[in-house]
Amino acid sequence: MDAQTMLDDGAWGLPHLFSGEPELQKPPLYYWLTAIIGWIRGGVDAWAVRLPAAGAAVLCVVGLTVLGWLRQRPIAGVMAGVVLATAMHFTWLARIGRIDMPLTLTTGLAVGAVYLARLKGSRAFLWLLLAYTAIAAGVLLKGPIGLVLPAAVIGMHLLLEGRLPPPWRVRAWLRLIHELGLWWGALLVLALTLPWFVWADSATHGDLFRVFILRHNVERGLGDGDLKVHPWWFYGPQFASDFLPWSLLLPVAAVVCWRRGYWRSDPEARLGAAWFTATTLVLSCAAFKRGDYLLPAYPGAALFLGTVFANEERRWRPVRPRVVWIGLRLLPCLLAAGMTAGWAAHVDGGLAEEEPFRDYRRFAAEVRSWAPQPEEVVFFRTEAHALAFHVGRPMTVLVEWSELQTRVIESGDRFVVMPEESAGQAPQELPELRFDEILRNTDLSGGRHERPLILLKVASRGRSGRSALAHAP
Numbered sequence: 001m002d003a004q005t006m007l008d009d010g011a012w013g014l015p016h017l018f019s020g021e022p023e024l025q026k027p028p029l030y031y032w033l034t035a036i037i038g039w040i041r042g043g044v045d046a047w048a049v050r051l052p053a054a055g056a057a058v059l060c061v062v063g064l065t066v067l068g069w070l071r072q073r074p075i076a077g078v079m080a081g082v083v084l085a086t087a088m089h090f091t092w093l094a095r096i097g098r099i100d101m102p103l104t105l106t107t108g109l110a111v112g113a114v115y116l117a118r119l120k121g122s123r124a125f126l127w128l129l130l131a132y133t134a135i136a137a138g139v140l141l142k143g144p145i146g147l148v149l150p151a152a153v154i155g156m157h158l159l160l161e162g163r164l165p166p167p168w169r170v171r172a173w174l175r176l177i178h179e180l181g182l183w184w185g186a187l188l189v190l191a192l193t194l195p196w197f198v199w200a201d202s203a204t205h206g207d208l209f210r211v212f213i214l215r216h217n218v219e220r221g222l223g224d225g226d227l228k229v230h231p232w233w234f235y236g237p238q239f240a241s242d243f244l245p246w247s248l249l250l251p252v253a254a255v256v257c258w259r260r261g262y263w264r265s266d267p268e269a270r271l272g273a274a275w276f277t278a279t280t281l282v283l284s285c286a287a288f289k290r291g292d293y294l295l296p297a298y299p300g301a302a303l304f305l306g307t308v309f310a311n312e313e314r315r316w317r318p319v320r321p322r323v324v325w326i327g328l329r330l331l332p333c334l335l336a337a338g339m340t341a342g343w344a345a346h347v348d349g350g351l352a353e354e355e356p357f358r359d360y361r362r363f364a365a366e367v368r369s370w371a372p373q374p375e376e377v378v379f380f381r382t383e384a385h386a387l388a389f390h391v392g393r394p395m396t397v398l399v400e401w402s403e404l405q406t407r408v409i410e411s412g413d414r415f416v417v418m419p420e421e422s423a424g425q426a427p428q429e430l431p432e433l434r435f436d437e438i439l440r441n442t443d444l445s446g447g448r449h450e451r452p453l454i455l456l457k458v459a460s461r462g463r464s465g466r467s468a469l470a471h472a473p
Helices: 002-009 029-041 046-070 074-086 088-093 100-119 121-142 145-160 170-180 182-203 207-222 235-242 250-260 267-284 291-316 321-357 361-370 385-391 401-411 420-429
Strands: 377-380 395-398 414-419 433-440 453-460
Touching: 002 029, 029 046, 029 100, 029 121, 046 074, 046 088, 046 100, 046 291, 074 088, 074 291, 074 321, 088 235, 088 291, 088 321, 100 121, 100 145, 100 170, 100 267, 100 291, 121 145, 121 182, 145 267, 170 182, 182 207, 235 267, 235 291, 250 291, 267 291, 361 385, 361 414, 361 433, 361 453, 377 385, 377 401, 385 395, 395 401, 401 414, 401 433, 401 453, 414 420, 420 433, 420 453
Parallel strands: 377 395, 377 414
Antiparallel strands: 414 453, 433 453
C-alpha cells in the first residue's frame, strides 16, 4: 500500500496507507525500492514487494564469498555463503517482504567494509565510503538500529583485537577516529538521513517523532506499552531452531576453534564471533523481541563456521584426505542438499496446501463485487493490510463504535469488513443501525481462515436503505 500510493499520488516523500494515514512505523527506503520496481512492472505486485528482500539475501551470500576471496580464503568464503544460504530462517525470510533482510545486508556491508579498510590501507577511503553509505541506508530502512548494530559489531571486534583504547587515552582515540574516518563518515550519514527525518517530522506535525522514535524505538526497547516483553535469553533457543541445520554444528565449531588455536591465529574467525555475539547482545537488551530481528547476526555465525571448516580442511588435507572428503566436504554438501530438497517440498507442497487459509484476494474480489469502486469500504477494528491492498481505494479504517455510527448516519449505507467478535457485538453496541451479513471469508476457504472476517452491509434503521440484495453481483 505504501509503495502503490507513491505511484498513484506521486507523493514519494511520505508513504501513506490506502486509508490516507501516513506510514510512520518505518523510514521509507524499503517502500521506495518497492515503488521503483512496481513502476518498472506497471504496478506493485508480489515481485515488487519481495524482490528487495530476495535481492538483499543473495547479496549477503555473495558478500561473504567475496570477503573470503579478497582475504585469499576462497574455501572459507564459499562455505560461509553455503551455510548462510541454507540456514532455515534466513531462507524463509529471503522469500517474503521483510525489512530485516536489507538491514542485514547494510549491516554486513558496513562491518565487512570497515574490516577491509583497516587491512587495505591504499583503498581504505573507498571501503569506508561504502561502510558509511551502507549505515545511512540502514538508518533509512529501520531507523537508529541501522547505526547501532554495525557500530556494536565494529566496537566488539576492535575490543577483541586489542585496538580499542581505554577511555583516558585521548590521543589513541583520536588516532582511531582518524583511522575509521569518523569525522567525515558521521557527517555523511547525517547528510544522507537527517533531511528526511526533519522534513517528515515537520510534515506530520511531530507525529514521526512520537510514533516512530518514541513508540516504535524507545517503548519497544524499554518494554512500555501493550507489546509483550520477552526474557533476555529469548534469542538463544530461537537461534538454535532458526539456524538449523548449522546451529547443531556451531557449538562443535566453537570448541574446535578454541582447542586448535584458531581463535588466536584466524582474524576472520574472530570477526565472525564478534559479529554474531555483539548483534545478539544488543538485540537481547531490548524488552520486545521477535525471531526476525536476529537476522543481522546470521552472517557472523556463517562466517565463523566457514572459517572453521576451512581451517579443518587445510589441517587434515595432507594427512587424511579421506577424512577431509567425507567429513568436511561431503557432510556440508549433504546438509545443504537436504535443506534445498526440504524447502522445495515445503514450498510446492506444504505452502500450497496452506494458501487457501491465508488468501485474501478472493475475499477482496467479493467485497469489490458488492461495493464496486469508487464506493468506500470500511474496515472496522480490522488490521488486515493484505486484504486492504487487494480491496484498494477508497477505503477507511475505523476503531470506535461512535465513528461507525456517525459515518453511516451522515453518509448513508456502508459495506463494512469486521472480525467475527465485532460482528457479534454490533447489534448491541449500535441498536439504531441494521447489520446485514453478506459473506464470510471462511466461506471461501473451506471453513477456516487465519483471520476470520465478515462483510456486512450497515444501514440506519431510520433510513429506508437499499436492500443488500440489490447490490448482488
